C-alpha cells in the first residue's frame with residue numbers, strides 16, 4: 001500500500017531526515033509525485049520540441065598528431081560559447097565507464113539504513129556524504145535526485161571511507177580523468193595568456209577533486225519535476241559520465257546567438273564523456289570562457305545515473321581573473337575571492353541558474 005504522508009513535514013522527514021531519499025519514496029509504492037516535488041511552471045522541463053546538441057564529440061587522441069591545432073580550436077570554441085562539449089578517446093577505459101554505472105546502481109539499491117551510514121554526522125569522513133536533492137532546507141520544491149559525494153584527499157582515505165560498492169572504480173575514474181582535465185585546462189589557459197602557467201598555480205586551480213554518483217529514480221510525473229534545477233557548476237572543469245537514458249540540458253544564450261534562452265539536450269553517446277566549464281574558469285578567464293547553465297529532466301520509465309568528477313581550486317586558494325588577461329583586457333569583471341567563501345555561498349542557496357557567479361562580480 002502506498003504510504004500517506006499526512007503533511008509536507010512528514011514527507012520531508014521520511015525523504016531527507018530519515019535518509020530514505022527519492023528512491024525510498026518510490027519503493028514505498030507512490031503513484032504520483034508529492035506536492036513538495038512539484039516545480040513552478042517556469043522551471044518545468046518540456047521534452048517535446050527540444051533540439052539536441054548535435055556537434056560531434058571531440059576526439060582527444062588527435063591532440064597528438066597533425067590535427068592538434070584543429071582539436072585545440074574545437075575545445076576553445078566550445079569553452080567560449082556553450083561551455084559544454086563531449087569527448088571520445090579520452091583515456092578513461094570504456095570498461096571502467098560500464099563498471100561505474102553498475103556500481104552506482106549497486107550503491108543506490110542498498111537499504112536506507114546502509115546508505116545512511118554515509119549521512120552527514122554519521123559518515124566516517126566529512127568528505128563522504130549521502131544525501132538527496134541539493135540543499136533541501138533551502139528549496140521550495142525538492143529535486144528528484146539522491147546522491148553520494150566522495151571528496152578526495154588521498155588514496156588511503158578513499159579506500160577506507162568511500163562506500164565499498166563504488167570506491168575502487170571511482171578512484172580509478174578520478175585518476176584517469178584527471179589527466180584529461182589537466183590537458184584541457186592547459187590548452188584553455190595557454191590560449192588565453194599565450195604561455196603555460198607555473199605548476200604551483202595550476203595545482204592551486206585543480207587542487208581539490210570529488211566524485212559524485214547521482215541517482216534519479218523513475219518518476220511518475222516527469223513533466224512536473226526536475227532531476228536537478230538549472231545551475232552552473234562552481235568548480236574549474238567537470239567531467240560527466242551519463243548513462244543512455246538522456247535528460248541533461250544546457251542553455252543557449254547570447255554567446256550562441258540565441259537570445260531566447262533555448263535549452264539543448266546533450267545526447268548520450270556511448271563511450272563519450274561530457275565536459276563542462278565551471279564558474280571558476282569563467283572567473284579566471286575574466287568571462288572569456290563560459291560556465292554552462294544546465295539542468296536535468298526526470299524520466300517515467302527507468303532510473304538514470306550520472307557520475308561527475310568535479311575539479312575545484314583548493315579551498316584556501318584566492319581566485320580572480322588571471323593578471324595576464326586583466327592586463328590585456330584592461331578591465332576586470334570579477335573580484336578576488338577565497339574559494340572556500342565561494343563554496344559557502346554556493347551551498348547557501350538553492351539552484352538558481354548562474355546567480356552563483358554574482359558573488360564574485362566586481363562592483364560597477
Ligand SMILES: O=C(O)CCC(=O)C(=O)O
Nearest residue numbers: 214228242248296306308
Ligand atoms: O545528471 C547529470 O547529467 C548532470 C548532473 C549535474 O549537473 C551535477 O551533478 O552537477
Ligand SMILES: [Fe+2]
Nearest residue numbers: 231232233294
Ligand atoms: Fe552540474
